[in-house]
Amino acid sequence: MSQINLTDLVCEKVKSLKAYHVESVEDGIKLHANENPYPPSPELLKKILARFEQLDLNRYPDPDCKTLKEAISNRIGVPTNQLVIGNGSDELIQNLMQVFCNAGDTIAFPDTTFAMYAITAKGMGLNVQTFPLNDNWDFEAAPLFEKLNASHARIVFISYPNNPTGNCFSRTEIQKLVENFEGIVVLDEAYYDFSGQTFLNQMKDHNNLVVLRSLSKIGLAGLRVGYGIFSSTLVDEINKVRLPYNSNSISQIAATELMNNFDTVQKQIDSIKEERSRLLNELAKIKTITVFPSDANFILFQASKNGENIFRNLMENGVLVRNLGAHPRLKNCMRVTIGTKAENDEFLDRLAKAL
Ligand SMILES: Cc1ncc(COP(=O)(O)O)c(C=O)c1O
Incomplete structure (x- = not known):
């Protein structure tokens, strides 16, 4: 049996790195990773599965x-x-x-x-x-x-x-x-x-x-x-x-x-863009946060204070967003991915409570 100090073998440039880390929730609403909230449409899935059979x-x-x-x-x-x-x-x-x-x-x-x-x-x-x-x-x-x-x-x-x-x-x-x-x-x-x-x-x-x-x-x-x-x-x-x-x-x-x-996906993209406008409007109505314009499938917003607590509160209540507050320019900032209408409603409701 050999027991050597493995950490000593790791090169310096890697030792000083931190692994890319994302929080996760088992059953909650995942609005932290900029994914598409919709699964592939049944038509698309059928085509994919038919081709899998010949694989x-x-x-x-x-x-x-x-x-x-x-x-x-x-x-x-x-x-x-x-x-x-x-x-x-x-x-x-x-x-x-x-x-x-x-x-x-x-x-x-x-x-x-x-x-x-x-x-x-x-x-x-x-x-x-x-x-x-x-x-x-x-x-x-x-x-x-x-x-x-x-x-x-x-x-x-x-x-x-x-x-x-x-x-x-x-x-x-x-x-x-x-x-x-x-x-x-x-x-x-x-x-x-x-x-x-x-x-x-x-x-x-x-x-x-x-x-x-x-x-x-x-x-x-x-x-x-x-x-x-x-x-x-x-x-x-x-x-x-x-x-x-x-x-x-x-x-x-x-x-x-x-x-x-692509038409099947385009419908999903269109509805994400519609939800993006709605979410931007709703977030803009909240006085204690600043919301930034978005051309993407996520929105950056900044709470006036207690960003970390708000993030934790959302997570404990099953809504996971990305906490960015550790960056000096992004104090109290979070990034929320546009979800389905129901997910976005839940997020808005939980955010109002957390604030
Ligand atoms: C700007 C940007 N580039 C690249 C990626 C990585 O995408 P992929 O999943 O294709 O590796 C991401 C994922 O978040 C991203 O935000």
Whole structure:
């Protein structure tokens, strides 16, 4: 029997990390993870299950995700040779860092934004450079160039709309960034279906632009499917670091059917957007909170005080939202995902009681 100090073996960059943590509730209302509150429609499910029956589970999945790429290509009008499928778009974020960064290199992103840019970078021994958002949760590009040049930043990640603030940053400022930054600009459009705003049409003019999308927010969070749109040269580089068979057969089938039958999902997206307007209105009526505009499937709001208590109270009463209060700019802030009408009503009711 051997007993060695395993923690001593762990490299320094990992020791100092904290694992991505989300609270969970067993039976409560889950409004903390920006998922689609609706399950796949019966029509979609039927199509997916019919294809599962023909599946050879003893065989590896298609390593090139050919059928899924064709379905995405038909839907968004991008050639298949510009697409890469990820095990969630998280994986593509990591792949981008693998392709463009050596240990010690820098990546940049606004503060505050999606936590995984920093977590992934630090786990790979990269430096992170952040630039603050103004009071409208937006930024100006011009003052950044000098700083980005000085740090030799390799990639700038822009969550569009931004998680957790919910807004799309100014298009003009992003445009300046894409045109003037001599590195890769990643437009992470995980919430595109709720914003309708994209930089995809700019890709033909700017080969340093990468667009990421996710199916997690529109119904397949459990299957981990994201995709990236790259200039075809970059696809070859990403494929060098992508793990073989990174997308499993079940995910590929379900995602293909979702893309080919998007009308069923579009109805769900439309009703989430309607509920978003209603929830924004209702939250705006509450005097002791500030609510921020949203282009996504979630809303950021700030209590005037006692954020932690409000979060705990909601959780103890079976409503889970995301508590963001630990961030200095987000004191007393929470992020609530748009749920079904009944879930949103329950949230509003519990929030009123918690306040
Ligand atoms: C901005 C942003 N990008 C990427 C992701 C990851 O999505 P996926 O589930 O496709 O890995 C998320 C998930 O919350 C996100 O908010």
